Structures are given as structure tokens and as C-alpha cells.
Amino acid sequence: MTVKLSRKAREGLVRRRELLAAAEAVFSKNGFFKTTMADIAEEAEFAIGTLYQIFKSKEEIYLSLVDGKVTAYLTEVEEQTRAAVGGPAKIEALIRTKLNFFEHNRNFFRIYVAEWSGFEWTAKSAFGERIWKKLLSHLDLIAGIVDEGVKTGEFKRLASQEAAFALNGMMNATIFHWILGNQPPGSLVAKTALLKDLFLTGIHQA
Amino acid sequence: MTVKLSRKAREGLVRRRELLAAAEAVFSKNGFFKTTMADIAEEAEFAIGTLYQIFKSKEEIYLSLVDGKVTAYLTEVEEQTRAAVGGPAKIEALIRTKLNFFEHNRNFFRIYVAEWSGFEWTAKSAFGERIWKKLLSHLDLIAGIVDEGVKTGEFKRLASQEAAFALNGMMNATIFHWILGNQPPGSLVAKTALLKDLFLTGIHQA
DNA sequence: CGTGAATTAGAATGCCTGTTCAGTCTAAGG
């Protein structure tokens, strides 16, 4: 049985979602520091005062946004890689899912990268710390896939952590490139095969 | 014949260098926005007013710092890759030079990444634009190496731009990982072989 | 309709920080 929410509660959730969508648009364009509460309010078509009814600070809006998106992303990746069977297939699922996610969340990518670079929140609040841990756990997942492949003999014997970082870097760079070039929708996921091939067999002529 | 600088001019250059070193320390710790002129002044042991004698704004300090470092880095990479002969050797030279540079410039890496992510200077000044162009030209250099290898048959026929981005991403991620883990000096360049191997032949068991 | 509780709006507040500037110090030249 789903919990029945009061109309009030439902409206509250809608407002929250709308606010976060607006915040994403503004933060991804200007970054955390150059975005003002007035910008967010205008984009969301709320008054400034209303923002403070929904979140208690600018920081909380930002972190809430990042946490929600990152969690959605990680969940998707986790599901897809778990479903795939065998090292190469898991790698492919990982790449495809990541490319697909950011193809549909272009704006968010900038925020994601900023979060990775750790520049926005050097002094991490407890909340920021939680997001950081999630991002790191994602790398463990990748390393786990590589590790398993090494054990089954599908992959070379190599440092799985290093490989995981490298793959993650490759993917990020590719997404970045795609966004910079303002490529058409659909064309990012299409790079899955290229990346998979590169990661599995390198560029050297056999 | 080298130009003879007056004592004044020489002292001026020293002050400038000292200021930039202090700025690097502070900016790399807290990022552009959370760093105040007071922070820089304290670190440099100058009064705030003195900073404005050497540079005309906070932005100019930052950009000057980044431009100097990026230029030094690019010059080094350019020289080393030019000296190496053959695709694989050029790739190795590129990787080794990059790892070596950031091994000796840990602090700067954060600034470099932030600059790449484009988050700090979304609305680019003419000066910021110049740095951005330099970073992009670096990618062309990498792509050029790959391209050449493709032509000589050393490398597979593949999109050289994509490969260049992927390699760059791999390297960045590796450096990032190394810095995060607070690894001992010397151990970053040591990863050259691993990265070269990964990029050339992938992780798949032959 | 009338009432008051909840919600909204955006003006006002106060802090923070980049930049300036008026005074102080230093030292080279006479």
C-alpha cells in the first residue's frame, strides 16, 4: 500500500521538483558561486522568500540537486551492470548507461564534473561528504567489474583500480567533448562501441 | 645580448614570482571564489594594497598564474613529443611528460582541472579565452600524434580526436587518483608504462 | 461572504570582500 499524501504534501513535492529543475538550469550555466538566489527565484518563478520555505539555504538547494541526480545515475548504472553477464558485457553496459544518462542530462554534466574535481566543496559539509562517498563507491563498482574479469581470465592481470580510474576518465572526457561540440542527440550513446573497443583492445594495430 | 634590467625591474620580477607562488598555494586549496585577496596577501606576506601594485585585480592574478603554468607545461610536452620518434614513442613521451609535470606541480593540478572543466570562467574574458585556446591546441597535438600513427599503419584506423580525448581523460583521472591518495613522489611517473600499455593494447586478454 | 491561518512576495538587513586612497616609510642623490 502506497502512503496517501495530503494535497498539501503533494503540492509541496511538486514545488520542490520545480525548484530543483530551475536550480539545475542556473547552476549548470554559471556554477555555484556565480549563481544568485535571485537567479534561481527568477528561473523558478518563485519569489526569493519562497525558496527559503522549501530549502533552508543556497547550499542545501545545490547539494539536494546533486545528491538526487547522482543517486539516480548510480542506481541506473548499478542495475544495468548487474544485469549484464561477463566482463566485456558489463563494461559495455557501464559505458552505454553512462553515455545514455548524460546524453539526457547534458546540463547536469557540468555540475557532476565540478563535483568530481572537488573544487566547489573543498571544505565538505556532512552532506557534501555523503555525495563524495557515493562518487567514490562508483569507482569501486567499476574496479569490481575489472577485477572479476581478471579472475575469470577474460582480462589481463593489471591493477583494477588504475584501470577503473582510466576508464572513468575516458568516459568523462568523451562526454565533455561531445557537449562542447554541441553534438546532436543520440550521437553520444553511439560512441559506446568505440570506447568499449578502445578500453578492451587499445589503439595499437594488432 | 641579454637586456640589462635595472635593480628595480629585477626586484619587481622577484616580487611578482613570489606573489604568484603564494597565489598558487591559496587558489589550489580553496578555488578562485573562496579565496580572498586578504588570504593571498597573508600568504605572500604583502599588504593588500601591494597586491594591487603588482596586478590590477584578483582575476588578473589568477589568469596570470594559470597562463604561466599552462604555457610551461605545453612547451615541455611539445618539446618532448617532438623529440621522440614513432607513434608509440611519442605517446610514451606525452604520458611521461604529463605525469612528470604534475608530479612536480601537485597543487596546480586542481587549478588545471578546474580550468578544463570550464567552471570557473564560463563567461570568459579575452585573457581567459587565450588560456582555453591553449588547452584545446594541446588536444590537437595529441590527436596529431594519433593521426600520424594511423597513417603509418602503427595504429588502428580510428577517430583520432576521440582517441586523443580519451587518452587525455585517462591521464587526468590517473593524476587525480594519485593526488587524492597522497602517493609518494616518484610514484606517478612510474605509472607511465601502465598507461601506455592500456592505451595501446587495452585490458583484454590477448 | 467573513474570518483567520497559511502562504507568498520582495524590500530591508547585515555581512563579506574587491578595490581604493591618503598617509607613512625608505633610500638614493645631493
Add this chain to the structure above:
DNA sequence: CCTTAGACTGAACAGGCATTCTAATTCACG
């Protein structure tokens, strides 16, 4: 031992912005 040009200093200034506050508005309910 002056003089004075230039370097240095940090307190004061001004603008910007997160947050708060209260008057105006809406809305549920009788």
C-alpha cells in the same frame, strides 16, 4: 643631513548577495 620620489600599508569604501522579516494575498471553511 636633508629632500623627495617612489614603494608600502591597511583602514575605509562601495557594491553585491544570502538571508530575514513583515505586509499583502490567498484560501479553507463555516
